[in-house]
Amino acid sequence: MVTLAEVAQHAGVSASTVSYVLSGKRSISMATRERVERSIQQLGYHPNAGARALASSRSNIIALMVPLRTDMYVPVMMEIAIAVATTARAHGYDVLLLTGEEGPAAVRRIAGSSLADAMILMDVELHDERLPLLLETERAAVLIGLPAETDGLTCVDLDFEATGALCVEHLAGLGHREIAVIGEAAAVYDRHTGFAERTMDGVRTKAQQTGVRVLHRPCDGGYAAMERTLARIFDERPGTTGFIVQNESAVEPLLNLLRQQGRAVPEDVSVVAICPQQLASEASVRLTSVAIPAQEMGRRAVEQVVAKLGGRGTDEVELLAPELTIRASSGPAPVR
């Protein structure tokens, strides 16, 4: 292990000079800087993370709490996590991966031990147990998702309310008058995850404005569940011509079943999905969709966190505007 002292000696300067060359926190003459840098290279020096953290009380680590559950669409989580990790690196931070398993205790542990300078929480529930602790700790934090009460919190999320409205608007504009929303698994609603409910708020409001009738059905993944759900929908509302799907693992089952039942997409029924762009364009019917901007969310969360750590804090809710891309799954409502 090469130490800073050894570098200093090798370069014929004091330890502090080496430190300042590294941090750039005071001006160094061209000559010594170069000498020091050469020594660093030659000796293969890397500053010791623990020592640095102790002395500066900054670990340059951001903790990321990902949900443990598997009933959410995993690729989105992963995409966010990767975006967080790469963006963090670009700002000189490493990312500590925490699973929801430890629950609120993790917040205490990380904050208490100064292991991380800041935290990013994913999969935030409306009344999340971790939030009170987070507010106590005084550590920089950003939520990906939106809880019921956002006072003193910084949040980043897709504007799901606008998303729901946008989907209804699109279908209504095409003349659809009866719409069914196929939602996440019931457990997601029970847990009061914000985004699912917010989407429905937007859907209902816009439906009222446009005079569209809406039916909302949670749905588990897989074919069996989808089959039951679909049967119920057409039972209760035979005139349904528009679908909004907010459940990645229901997309393909839905399309398959509609096909089996002889309902052509988009001639007989239109489908609008709320899902990652890739899924929408690779489905068996290229789906009109509102994309979930996973990368953007991860990136913005880190940028917010970094801003806070730099003192340029903003306790704000940042909602990303939804964008609807029209593909092959939506068209004019059939004339009856």
Added chain:
Amino acid sequence: MVTLAEVAQHAGVSASTVSYVLSGKRSISMATRERVERSIQQLGYHPNAGARALASSRSNIIALMVPLRTDMYVPVMMEIAIAVATTARAHGYDVLLLTGEEGPAAVRRIAGSSLADAMILMDVELHDERLPLLLETERAAVLIGLPAETDGLTCVDLDFEATGALCVEHLAGLGHREIAVIGEAAAVYDRHTGFAERTMDGVRTKAQQTGVRVLHRPCDGGYAAMERTLARIFDERPGTTGFIVQNESAVEPLLNLLRQQGRAVPEDVSVVAICPQQLASEASVRLTSVAIPAQEMGRRAVEQVVAKLGGRGTDEVELLAPELTIRASSGPAPVR
């Protein structure tokens, strides 16, 4: 920030005593132990991670390098990552999330800075650039995946060779004489990711033994790619009755296209998948499959790493035995 010194004072003992209460590295009288523990509770003390790392030269952090690419099946990666994180916590370690982005440099950085005590590498290529560095650093490390040269390395992986053989054996046993393997995207093979090639080794060997003809075609995800691939296969080998699919995003397209072409599964063609259990059981046809034991792989990797850190090192290759589960997608070859 409560410090150990404050706890010591509060409990009326020396700092070292508190430290030893925490580490259990020497015997403490019942009385003082309780007093100290009470003080820790009351003051809400958490040991400072940086100080601890500095003094003990152990960070209690395991670095996990996940691939940046998105052409691999993401849920498996995520499942491994989560298993790693939870298993690590159970052993008192936290997990640092590194993306492939930094490449080999990350190995140097982490090892050099003593940020992590050990590393787990995922998505190892046959001739991985990170391996030479890893061998130099003398840090504990475990690979998830199998490179060409495993000397001095500890690896955990599914036995893909046995997996390939097992799939062929199953189909051959059902009387299939012409088999097609639908593989990962061509890029995966170009990169010489070990598992894909090893699967084919097993497939070819067993095919030879059982007198089965094999055709291997890489395939990108999505319907368009699958359609081309399938057309080519039936062009070249019209008698193909068995499929082995090792590409999660090709599974559903394959099933759909076979259906469209009027080929019944499993009456006309049998399909065996190599994929996560969940995907197999939720597909539009319940798939006979060899499961990818993601959790088990993550768990074993951590256990190996922890063993190494504890001095009970084992430079070994641990291959998990494949298990084939028969579901509804495979059956006797049709009589011609």
Added chain:
DNA sequence: CTGAAAGCGCTAACAG
């Protein structure tokens, strides 16, 4: 069974 004290490697005043 418990204390005292010497660092671990680095940062950041404080001096010049």
Added chain:
DNA sequence: CTGTTAGCGCTTTCAG
């Protein structure tokens, strides 16, 4: 522009 020095909070000998 550079050096000296006092810690950061903890672990771990060395004494007792």
